[in-house]
Amino acid sequence: MAACTxxxxxxxxxxxxxxxxxxxxxxxxxxxxxxxxxAPCAKVCPxxxxxxxxxxxxxxxxxxxxxxxCAIACPFGAITPSGSTxxxxxxxxxxxxxxxxxxxxxxxxPSVHPMLSWNAGVRSIAVKCDxxxxxxxxxxxxxxxxxxxxxxxxxxNLDEAIAAKRRxxxxxxxxxxxxxxxxxxxxxxx
Numbered sequence: 001m002a003a004c005t006x007x008x009x010x011x012x013x014x015x016x017x018x019x020x021x022x023x024x025x026x027x028x029x030x031x032x033x034x035x036x037x038x039a040p041c042a043k044v045c046p047x048x049x050x051x052x053x054x055x056x057x058x059x060x061x062x063x064x065x066x067x068x069x070c071a072i073a074c075p076f077g078a079i080t081p082s083g084s085t086x087x088x089x090x091x092x093x094x095x096x097x098x099x100x101x102x103x104x105x106x107x108x109x110p111s112v113h114p115m116l117s118w119n120a121g122v123r124s125i126a127v128k129c130d131x132x133x134x135x136x137x138x139x140x141x142x143x144x145x146x147x148x149x150x151x152x153x154x155x156x157n158l159d160e161a162i163a164a165k166r167r168x169x170x171x172x173x174x175x176x177x178x179x180x181x182x183x184x185x186x187x188x189x190x
Contacts, residue, residue, distance in 0.1 A: 007132060007140040014061055016082035018129040019141050019150075030150065033057060033078040033129035041070035041079055041128070049126070055154070056131050064125040068115060071126060078129065081114045083122040 001017040009015045019032045035057045042050040042057060049063035050070055059070075071079040108117040117124070131152070132139045142150045153161070 001141075003140045003144045007135060011134050013130075014082050014125065014127045016080055016127045018127060020080075031077055033074075034076055035129075035131070036075075040073040040075065041126075044069040044073045050128075053133075056133065057128075058130055058133065059126055059128050061125055061127075066124045066126070068124075068126070070128075071115060074128075080127050081117070081124045082127045083117070083124045 001019055001021070004017045004019055005015050008018070019030055022029050022031055035055070039050065039052065039057045042048075042052065046067060046069065047063055047065055049060045049065070051058055051060075066081065068081050071077075071081055114124075129139075137143050138152055139150075142152055
């Protein structure tokens with residue numbers, strides 16, 4: 001996630017990581033944009049800041065108005081409102097609201113969920129995976145992942161991976177599973 005933050009900062013984009021990891025007792029799972037074909041986030045965006053481009057769902061951070069509708073519409077929780085600002089946005093809003101007037105305005109606590117967070121003078125906009133569209137080597141998270149747990153799948157690779165899994169499954173002796181199910185998986189003893 002640090003690599004994601006760093007590479008986006010270098011390109012003048014939001015520094016909030018586009019990939020988060022959910023940790024549960026049973027393991028971990030990445031939470032990131034799946035670049036849906038029907039893209040509910042793009043359908044609800046009132047300013048068309050989210051659009052399809054080259055088989056990906058892209059977000060224009062400079063067009064986003066921070067309404068959070070896309071984050072609400074995303075079925076995977078892969079869009080996060082963030083309060084850092086892109087380079088094209090003024091560093092402060094002092095020309096509109098003097099900072100002296102903002103000094104006594106309450107701010108959201110760090111524990112408040114980003115969907116409910118609001119801070120005066122900070123422009124909160126949507127942040128989602130952009131597949132490091134600006135990077136010739138592709139997504140930075142894929143490139144630097146120490147365990148190669150992350151990889152980019154396109155339609156051709158997906159069909160090939162499915163076929164390989166089917167061939168592998170067909171080679172197992174009948175009734176002999178590679179990983180015997182726990183009795184808890186089936187709800188009874190085998």
